[in-house]
Structure formats: structure tokens, C-alpha cells
Amino acid sequence: MCAIAGILFKNGKRRNLRMTTGKALTEMLDATLHRGPDSAGWALYREPLADEWRLRFFVGEGEKGGEDIRLIQMQLEAAGARILRGHKEGCTYGVVIGYAGDLLALTRTMERVCKPVSMGRSLDIIKDVGQPRSLADRYAITEFDGTHGIAHIRLATESGVHPDTSHPFWASGFADVATVHNGQITNYWIMRRRLERQGMTFQTENDTELVAVYLAYRMSEGASLEDALESSVEDLDGTFSYLVATRDSIGYAKDPLAAKPLVVYENDELIAVSSEEVGLNRLFPGQSLETSEPPPGTFGLWKRND
């Protein structure tokens, strides 16, 4: 019950599009706002850090926020991380750390005291209750001008309207993997219990989180992202068009009923994906675009060339 959006600059050149990456994602969301006015979110791929990690956590408002941040800092330090810089943004606390250990272990440690939003060298997920344009101002999304990102607006159906049930979802424990999804997974509980028995954890009852955790689990078993996309079409029941982003690519998978739309525009420099063509036209107003829609039951991966 949503709209999804994604944009990837293939080779670093960007002569055609006169807006930042963050602005482009925000405009695509705004054009499709009727599909999901409850909350919005972005997975932005910032300049990758060589030896450091970029982390973001949900924190409370006001004084509670300060306490939460102190608790997060203590837990990070206890886990052996060095806090380099961090600051509170909206309902989140973003922090850059030096850390030599295993990210999955750090994730599990942190989950005991707080709700991580995202972790990675490059990934930064921003999500909150509200509409894309005002949130973009609040979180300075339009200043982001990186190589790629995915984004989402949500019409809440089976789980509540909170920042943490907003999309994108981070594939918890796996650096730089994020998903956005349009549709409903109808074997949610069966799959969730299966994944939980494998030690995977869930923060919400949102089915997109399931997609993220599923992909994370498959990759932890040694599957490539493409393998994981392929098996998801078989393992997940219901309807979905989802996007998954990594440090250098955006992938998609679509259910065999093709109930959920996904329109793609590609030129020499970029690939843009939106739930509706009206979203793509926001990037190129007044122009007629060559667009296409991936067939049902398929998956794919677009990679950066640079």
C-alpha cells in the first residue's frame, strides 16, 4: 500500500538531471503521494567511509532523547567502538564510529538497548511519520547528492504508523543493504517464525522488514544478492514489487501476479524507478519518456559502472 522510488547514477556523470539525488527521490515520492500519505523514508548511499561505520538509531523526544543517546554511546563503547562524531536529527541519532569487530555482533548488542535504523559504510536511512517534502526539509534530504538511493511512502495497513514501521528497512546486521516494498506478504508469520528460529530478529510487525530480514538471512547463508532475489519470488507469498539497494547497486523483484506497479526509465546516465510514470515525469517535466515495466515473477539488479 505504498509507492516506491529509486535512482542510480550509472557512471558518475549527471548532465541531464538538474536536481540533487535527494531532491529527485523526494519529488518522485511527492508525485505519487496519493498512494501513501502516512510516512516516508529514504535509504541514501553517502560517500563510503574507508575504516569507519555510519550508524543511525531511533531515539526519543526531548530529555528522553538525550538519555537514549547516552545509553547508545555507552553500549557502543562497551562493544569496543570508538565514537568519532554524532548528532541527533529528528527522531534519530546518527553517529560515525571506528569499529574493528563483526557488524552482525554489534547489531545484536545494540538491539538489546535500542532500535538501530541502519548501519554501513555508506548507507544512511532516514524515515519518519509525515509527508516527503516536509520531512525532506527537516532531515536535509535535498542536500544529499550521492550516487544512488531508494525511497518510500507508506499507507499503513497491517502495522502501525510509527517512524520504525516506516520504510526503508535495513537488512539488520548486514552493512549497506536496504529495502523498500509495495504490497503484502501473506505468509508473513510462517516466514517470520522460520527466520526467527534461525536466530534472525524483528523490530516490528511490518512485512517489509520481513523482506529485508529474509534477504539478510539468505546472504548470511552465502547466497548472492541475485540468488536471494530469485528465491524470494518463490518463498514469499502475496503481492510485491520491492527494491533492494546495496553499496553499488539497486535490485528489484516482482511477484508472479504483477499486482504492484514498477515503472523504469533509463538513459545513458541514470536509472530511475517509480511506482508510477507520473513520478518519473517529475524528474523531467514537460518531456515524453521512454519507460518500461519489468514482467511478473522476475527479478534483476542494476549496478553502477564506476
Next chain:
Amino acid sequence: MATIDLSKMSIRTANEVIKGHGANHRDVEIINPDAKHYIAVGLSNPIRMRIRGSAGYFCGGLSDGPIIEVDKNVSWGVGDNMLAGSIVVGGNAGAIAGEALRGGEIVIRGNMGSRAGQVMKKGTLCCCGHSSFMAGYMMYGGRMVILGNSGQKVGEDMAGGEIFVGGRIDSLGHDAMVCDPAPEDLEFLREFLDRYGIDFRGGFRKVVCAGKGLRYGAPEPRSVRIPFPVFSGPDAEAWNARTREDIRVKSATGRYRIRGYGAARHMPHFGDLAFKADPTRIGHDAGALSRVNLRTFVGGKHGGRALDLSMPVLIAPMSYGAVSGRMKAALGMASRLSGICENTGEGGMYSVERAEAQQLIAQCLSGRLGWNIHDMKRSDAIELYISQGAKPGLGGQLMASKLTAEIAEMRGIPAGMDLRSPSRHPDVLGGDDLIMKINEFREAVGWRLPVGLKLGAGRTRDDIKIALKDGLDFVELDGLQGGTGAGASEVLEYVGIPTLAAIMEATDGLEEIDARGQLPIVLMGGIQNGVDAAKAIALGATAVGLGTSMLIAAGCIGCMQCSTGRCPVGIATQDPHLVEKFDVESKAVRMHRYLESIRWQLAAVVHGLGYSEVGQLNRDDLVALTPEAAAMTRLPYAPEVREQLLRSLPESGDFHRTDSETGSAGFNRKARTLIHSMSRATLEDGDLQRRMLAELLSPRENPFPDERPGQLDDLVFLSAALTRLVIDPYREACSTRTRISRTEGIGRLPDGAASVEMEQPFLFTGFDESPEPVRKAVAMALAATSCGYVGRRALPNAGNGHPSEGNPGRCSWFQLVLPEDEPSPEADGLIYCFHGNGGPRRPVRLRSDQLLGVAVSSGSFPAAVPHALAEKLDMILLDGTRGIHRPWVELDAPPDWTLIRDALRLLRELRREEEIPLIHFGGMRSGTDAAKILALNGQACVFGVAAGLALGGAIKDGTLRFDPKGSPGEMSRALVNWIQSTSQETAIIARCTGKTRVHNLEPEDMRSISVAASLAFDIPLASGQNRREAF
């Protein structure tokens, strides 16, 4: 030519301006369209338009006569439901181009997306490039021309029309076939392509309907009416006459059953609630009607003109088709006489009804049968049907016997088919599309009319939030007790939640997002009188809808044969001889009187409670008389009120008849008598009105007394609607494939583990000692349907090859190994029994690929499960009887349902759920029972007595006896039929809940309707569940 710049003008304004130019015959050019939605929707004047760029959803939709050129692309649903005109798209079209097209021409110069021409009926849709999958999905008529490749499944489930393919036919859809075009086809194609300047020199092949799926096979044998106490209520037996008849019918027809009317079992209902007020104060004032205000407005929230009802009552949607034209006319009259609102139901607007009804809701269903812009404009409100209480998940059904030439013409489809409308709309596949459809409707009628939803109750708590957020003006919410002209009988009984739970879920859902009272809810499903209506309103409904009770008021005798078209009183039939019996005016007066009695009852209650406005009724006025009703509604449980009511309300005796009970617990003898009486009473007859009211205020007996154990029948499924997508039970695949093996990880087969694969999740048992012809019949049937056999002896087995009498083929055999038995290397699986005195015996397999399992009962269960896990056994047979090895042991006693519950609890506790497959035996009668076992995490179930009955066995002296002269061939055919229909039932239930595999059913898909069942199965009571999480 006028120019409209969409970068400067809203689409809503633009559409008004376009309509104005159309009226003045002025051409229009649109600049900067930027793929915006709803451009040129609702045009009913011939107008020439040029769109310079791309258009969004529903370009030119719901129109009659426009001539539109789009320079580049269009998104979903170009030319939706167009009656005449022409749309030329220079680029590509998104999904469902030309959906529900009813005339005119659409040309796509590029490629087109999936499901093009879905449910189109007339006109021509031409694609110069390639088509994506399922072009012509469920098309009823018209022509489609694809110059490029067809895409997968072209012509899937088409019922009529023609698809001409110039390129490659990638694959043919179900029930489609290829033939050569006739000379006149080629002539038409040449003329058409020339007219649009399309240069194409290649040849064509023609795809048409093969016609194999248009009709059901042999009709169901006529069934006798079985009084409901036989199958529902405290005295019902497991293998009762209804269960036996059901098995007999399915073994004759080989398909799921269909009937009309509604759920026939007991449910918690409004009779289980009571008003707190002193009942003798209600109805004593003859002037109550003049002292209270019942007038109710429904649906003005978003600027449309609200329905203005003289009381909070509407008539439920019933189609011209399901009921006769005369009945529709009478309903229109009655609604006018009583100042309320009628509803078209499926299939378009019947002119006579439009003329009779003062207020009429136009209902739009998935097949878009009879839907058009002109009828939308002459309606008083628009209602989009998502699902209905009787059969959520299924589209409308109209058997050929009722689909006359006139009705087919009105609906725009071929006559003579058994019509099964699609389960879902082409363009409403979730809450996100829904809002776009609603906006298209609003644009089409200039935002003048209220737009509502018809919603069957299931996941109502979530669905209602979507309805609110998507800007609907009202929702007609229909509980499980809602009626229908025809639907799958298992869905009628077991999919959806009771009306009482429905209104609770709806009000809870709205409250969770601080929107209580912000969305008017018209509650329907088994509402029969003013007292029910008052209780519904007190619980939060704005108004109620009446369907079945209107039919009863008009003379329906409750024979439940609505689907056959042989309604003896001329209501639910199109047979002219039967319709002739129905006198429009006298029946309209009956229904009017019935409605006026309701008005009097409502007024009496409102006044008696000390209010002056019907909207003042509230929850504090009510108490619950049964634990079920209390838990569902969270009203105070006050059994003492029952005693008070019985003491203070004199029993009149007028309405207690002694003839045999009806076939429906909801509309029992007394309820019907009261409705008849209401339909004859006038308001002047105050004494009769008071006696009827006293009868309605007095409580009914609790159908779920404390001593009644929880039963599998008390579980119902939650259907998909808005939050989830239903999988069309008539058409779309739902896999029943079943693997019996251990699993690991996320459901994978461990390396080297033994496994048996079957096409159905069904095993059979009980035929070890049966006569040889019966055993042979079972062997043949199980081999033919890929099911397994559980027994101490193998069935006769004559090797490989196609099963026949001489060669029964092979089915999987799971040997029951008792202490005295020797395991056989021939068996596919060994199931060691812990029953009897032999004590546990260490199970061993004789081959590495042989499955190894144990049968456990509640006694042996706590020790056996950990043991089975430790030994890495491949299966656990949960034996809910006194011993699966005893012949027809299911006849002895009701099964022990705690086993499957406790097995799931234990395995979850051990975090080993799903690792070992659970197979249930005991009390299995139907595909719905099997679906419930699968949802409770069973991997398969074992049928015993049910299969014996399907083979023609008769229950006698606590055992099953077979006709000694029965032929194996005939018996086998009967069992195959029964297995097929049972498998269909399981898959239908799974599809209704949104699954494409039966094994994806989950406990979360079910609710209980009795407290005992909620404890027996660990399944929460409908609407009684705590909130999942804070909103």
C-alpha cells in the same frame, strides 16, 4: 482549439473545463500533462482532444464518445469502461489498457502492459507493439489486435471475443485456443489498420475461448432441506445427515458445492445482547414515532450530496439476475414508500428499478458488468464492491439458468454461461490503487456523489483504516451471516467473521487511529428487525442494511435453492412461469409494512431508552447475555438480565410454531414467523406491534452453552480484502502440493533425508479389512489423485502405469506398525503405533529412503514428541481417536482436538516448529477441515469415515458397511470426485485468505466464534483479540 496547461491547473478543474468545451463542441489541447492521472475522465460528449506528452492512470476512462490522441505513453487503465469513441496512444500503455471496454477503439502504437482488455465486452483494442502477460484476461467480448508478440497466457479465461495476434503467441491462457481468422476477420483487420494508418503486412492467428470452462458439469443433485439442529447447536452429531449429504453430492459431481442464502450455523448475534433498560418501558408509548428523530444522512463527507434516509436503514445490494426484475421493481417501490435507499447490486442498473426507487446506489463490481458513465450519473451514490459477508474472496456467481438473454445483454456478456465474476477488480489491487479508482469515480461524476465501499468482514480492523484514509464516504460492512444468490457453500459457512464481531473490529480500527465516528458504517448480515438495528447502532453503526429479511418479507420460504434459478415464489429466479407468481405491488406493500414495523420498533427502543435521536444510542445501553457475545463486544456480561427479561416479558405464544425447523439457525422458524408478521402488521395495530416487540426483546437461548465442547466448526477464516490481495478461487492457481519430510532452515529438505511427495495434503485410512473391490477402488482413486494410504496392509497394487481396474496403479503407503506387526520394506513410510499394551518400540527404517514416524495420542504425546525429534523421525501422526488402527474408529467419539494444539505449543517452545511434519487423524470431513489443520501447522490430514462415505458406505451399528455388489470402477470414480472437490475446497479457502499455496495457511488466518473453541485451538475469538500494537 482551447489549450489547457496542466502545470498550471489542477486535474479536477481541468476536467470540468474539458467537459464545458465538450458541451460546446470545441477541441482541446493539453500541454504539460506529465503523466498526470484521470485526464479526460467521465466525458459524455463527443470531443476531440490532443494530449501533448504522457497521460497517467485512466486516461479517457468512464466516457462515451471522446476522440483522444496521446502523443506519448499512458499509465494503467487507458479507456477504462469507454462506451464509444477513439483513443490513440503514440507510445506505450501500462497495465490493463482498455479494461472493461464496452465500445469504441483504442490504438496503442507502442507496447502494452499486462492484463490488457481485462473484462472487456465490446469495441476494439489494438496494440502495434508487444503485449505483456494475460492479454484478454477474462474478456467477455470485443476484439483485440496485437501486431507484435502476445505475451504469456494470452486469452486467459476469456469467455468471448477475439484476439488477433500478428507476432508470436508466447503461450495460451487457460481455456483459450488458436484458430485461423475467417475472411471477414481479415477484411475487418485490413480496414481497421488502414483507417489508423498502420502498415502491417504479416498474417494473423486468432485466439478465442475454447469453451471448456464456461459451464459447470452435471448439476448438483437437488438437496432436501435439513433442519439446522441436525448440524448446528448442542445436539448436532459429527457424522450428521448434512455431512453425509455433502460427501454424497461431492462424490457425484467432483467439484465444490454451490448454494444460495447464507451461513446456516449458529453464530453469536444480536439476540445475545440486551438493552439495560426496563423492557416494559420500551414500546408502551404509542406515540414514540412522533417523539424521536430517526432521519439519517449517509455519505456527505467529501462534498457529495449525502443519502437522506427517513430512518437508518438501507436495502442491501441484490442484483437483477440473482433476483427477478419484478422483485427489483418491488424493492424499488418499498424503498421509496419508506423513504430509504435501494441498491442495484451487480450487473448494472435496471431501468424499472431506477424509476421506482427514489434513492439508488449504483454498485460497481469486479466484472464491471453493465457498468457505464450514464448510469453512474443517474445514481444517488456509487459503491465499489470489494467483497461481501457471504462469500468474501469470491466474485458474484450467476448460473446459466438465471443468465437470460436480457440480463446478459444488460451486463454486456454472452448468455448461457455459468457466470463467475472475477474475485477482484482489474484496477483495485490494494489500498494504493483503491484511492485512484475512487478518484476516477469522483472525477467522472464531478465530485457530486458519495462514494462508498461494500466490504465483507474479515480483516476489518485493518481494512476499515484503509477505507478511511482513502477518503471513502461510507462503508457497507457485511458480516458472515450475509446472504447471497449463489456461492461456494464452504465459504458461506467458514470465511469471514460474524456481524457482531464485524462492527466491533470496525469501531476498534477507527478508534486506533483516533477516527471514531468519522466513517459512516452501514452494518448488514442477518439483521432482521428494529431491535437488531438499534443494537447495531448502539455498537457504532450509522445505519443497517437488510437483504435476506427483505426477501422473507416478500415471501421467500427459505428453501435455500436460490442458486438453481428454481425459486418457487418468483423472487430468486428468471423463469417466466415462476416470476409470474410474484405480484409486484402486493409484495412491495408487504416489504413496506415490514420496514414500517422496523421503524416503529426502532422508535420504541430509542424513546424507551429516554432518547430523542437515534444517534444517541450507545454502548452503555447494552449488556451481553452470553460469554461469546461479551468477549466479542467487550460489553458487560450480565446473565442475570436474561432472567429479568424472561420474567418481565410475557410470552405471547403467537410466534411459536411447531412445524419443522428451517435450514438456517439465523433465520429459524420463529424469526421467519416474526418477519412475516411484521410484513402484514400495520402501525394502527398497536397491540400486535407491542407483542412482536416483546418477542424481539426477549433473549434467545445460548447456542454455545458451557457444556458444549469447542469444535473445529467454530473456527472461521479471515479473508483477504483491502489489506491483502485475494487469489481468485475460480481461476488462479493455488498449489496443493505436499511433501512429507523433515525440514531445516527456512523450509528446505535436509541432505539425504527421506521424503514423499503428493499432489494433495491428504492421506486415507480404514480400508485394511474392507471387501477387496472396495480396496481396489481406493487404490485406484488414491493413485489417480496422488494421495497416500495409511494402514497395516498395503492396498492392492499392480505396479506402474495408468490406474485402471486391472491396474490400480500405486499410491504412497504409510505402514502402521503395531507391536505385533513386521515392518515392510515395500512401504514408503513406517508409522510405529504407541497404542495398546506393547509399549514403545524403537522405530527402525528398512531403507534409507523410507520415512519413519510415530503415531501418538494425547497419552503418549508428551514423551513421544521430544523422542521423535531426538531420533530425527520424519513425521508424527497425531491420532485424535482411540486408535487409528481400529476400523472406523472416528464413529466412536468426537476427536481429541487438543493434540494438534499441544503439538504446536510444544514444538514452538522447543523452537523446533516445522522441523517434523504433523499429520492429523480424527473427525476430518471436508476440504475446509483440512485447511484448518494446515493452518494449525499440520502438513497433511488423514481421512477415514469421510472416504468410506464417499465410496458409498453406510453407517450402521457404529461401523461402515459397503454395498457388496459395488463395482470398483464406480466406487473409485466416486472417491476421485470427492478427493477433487475436497482439494478444491482446501485451495479455495487458501485463496480467499490470499495464498497461492495451501501450505502458506497460518494460525493467524483464523478466528474462533466460540469461547470453547478459542481455548481448544489457541485461536483468538473474532474481534476479542487485544490490539496488536499501538497505533
